[in-house]
Amino acid sequence: MLSDRRAFLEKMSQVGALTLLPLSTTLANDQALPAVDEKNHFVVGPYLQNLGTNDVTVMWITHKNCFSWVEYGAGTYTSKREFGYNNGLIEANNRINKITISNLNPGTDHKYRIVSTEILGYKGSKVEFGETITSPMYGFKTPGGNDEEFKMVVFNDIHDRPQIIPQLLYRHGYSGNKRDYDFVVFNGDCFDWVTEEAQMVDHLIKPSVDIFASEFPFILTQGNHECRGSFSRHIPKYFAYPNDKYYYSFRRGPVHFLVLDSGEDKTDDSVEYGGLSAFDRYREEQKKWLEKEIETEAFKKAPFRVLLIHISPWHSGDWHGTMHCREVFGPLLNRARIDLQLSGHTHRYATHDPDATHNFPIMIGGGPLEGKRTLIKLHATAKELNLKMIRDDGELVGKYTIPKKGK
Numbered sequence: 001m002l003s004d005r006r007a008f009l010e011k012m013s014q015v016g017a018l019t020l021l022p023l024s025t026t027l028a029n030d031q032a033l034p035a036v037d038e039k040n041h042f043v044v045g046p047y048l049q050n051l052g053t054n055d056v057t058v059m060w061i062t063h064k065n066c067f068s069w070v071e072y073g074a075g076t077y078t079s080k081r082e083f084g085y086n087n088g089l090i091e092a093n094n095r096i097n098k099i100t101i102s103n104l105n106p107g108t109d110h111k112y113r114i115v116s117t118e119i120l121g122y123k124g125s126k127v128e129f130g131e132t133i134t135s136p137m138y139g140f141k142t143p144g145g146n147d148e149e150f151k152m153v154v155f156n157d158i159h160d161r162p163q164i165i166p167q168l169l170y171r172h173g174y175s176g177n178k179r180d181y182d183f184v185v186f187n188g189d190c191f192d193w194v195t196e197e198a199q200m201v202d203h204l205i206k207p208s209v210d211i212f213a214s215e216f217p218f219i220l221t222q223g224n225h226e227c228r229g230s231f232s233r234h235i236p237k238y239f240a241y242p243n244d245k246y247y248y249s250f251r252r253g254p255v256h257f258l259v260l261d262s263g264e265d266k267t268d269d270s271v272e273y274g275g276l277s278a279f280d281r282y283r284e285e286q287k288k289w290l291e292k293e294i295e296t297e298a299f300k301k302a303p304f305r306v307l308l309i310h311i312s313p314w315h316s317g318d319w320h321g322t323m324h325c326r327e328v329f330g331p332l333l334n335r336a337r338i339d340l341q342l343s344g345h346t347h348r349y350a351t352h353d354p355d356a357t358h359n360f361p362i363m364i365g366g367g368p369l370e371g372k373r374t375l376i377k378l379h380a381t382a383k384e385l386n387l388k389m390i391r392d393d394g395e396l397v398g399k400y401t402i403p404k405k406g407k
């Protein structure tokens with residue numbers, strides 16, 4: 001693990017990546033590094049996932065194994081408490097916390113804080129508890145059931161350059177003093193390849209928590225680079241996805257979002273994957289899900305339908321991943337009355353009007369180098385979708401106004 005980390009740091013210095021944040025000292029398997037006998041503390045968090053009208057998932061990581069819970073309540077009170085629970089056991093003796101609070105009221109302000117009590121060990125079957133740590137108080141607001149407005153910003157292709165997150169959010173995430181997002185999307189390739197927890201914490205989760213993620217949720221859609229590296233199979237532990245899948249749908253304001261996983265860009269038998277990839281099968285599985293999804297009332301009746309997918313099935317070269325996405329998803333998407341697709345992957349920002357191959361506009365964000373990085377801003381109202389793609393220097397490099405379709 002440590003040699004992985006050294007290799008990673010060496011690589012970053014070779015490619016001239018900008019200043020890295022300090023790496024934490026924890027391992028993937030819910031165990032603190034034995035050589036570092038630090039006091040228990042919050043490694044990162046809390047960060048919000050899956051904020052819905054009635055529920056939210058609160059996540060955080062502790063340094064030592066703990067029993068953890070969330071104290072919360074509507075208004076300014078935190079009279080309630082929630083913990084993880086599985087097969088009759090309250091979750092404990094773990095570091096990565098994923099606690100879902102349910103039965104919330106829509107459109108309501110809530111306060112919350114996280115609490116973790118260290119578990120020193122077991123004497124036989126008896127637990128020995130240590131000290132308790134508590135976070136400051138945070139707040140979030142559940143979306144209303146009929147919200148007509150919604151704002152979101154989209155990053156893509158950060159590729160292990162965490163400084164992009166504050167740079168773009170502080171410079172371009174506001175209108176005047178007003179925050180321009182209720183929600184943040186990382187549309188794939190946040191990393192080059194993933195080797196350990198500290199990389200995910202320092203290059204994605206912590207920079208997000210520092211700015212917004214304790215009070216506004218984010219999602220990470222899987223890009224082809226998240227599929228790579230010794231830690232790639234652990235990534236889902238650190239985020240909350242509906243049904244634990246990278247492909248799903250959800251509603252915010254007037255928008256029904258579809259999230260698809262474009263998978264790897266090369267064929268499954270490519271030597272780089274060591275015979276451990278099955279993305280053709282996975283895309284076929286998603287196709288079956290998509291066939292059903294686009295026939296649901298929730299999908300058909302939504303004022304707008306927006307697709308998030310890392311590799312665009314069009315205008316993204318002709319490698320296998322692009323072509324297979326086009327083959328399996330293309331015909332369904334073209335008949336699904338999609339209003340907009342947002343992608344990354346090419347590293348060249350572009351907008352593509354509807355044409356003979358796709359009947360909806362596509363916006364592809366750029367990155368990761370300076371002068372190519374973009375932040376896509378979506379403002380959805382009951383009448384239209386307003387899209388702006390802003391380059392890191394503030395230049396508007398893409399724009400769409402998409403009115404609500406007639407019946």
Ligand SMILES: [Fe+2]
Nearest residue numbers: 189223224345
């Ligand atoms: Fe990519």
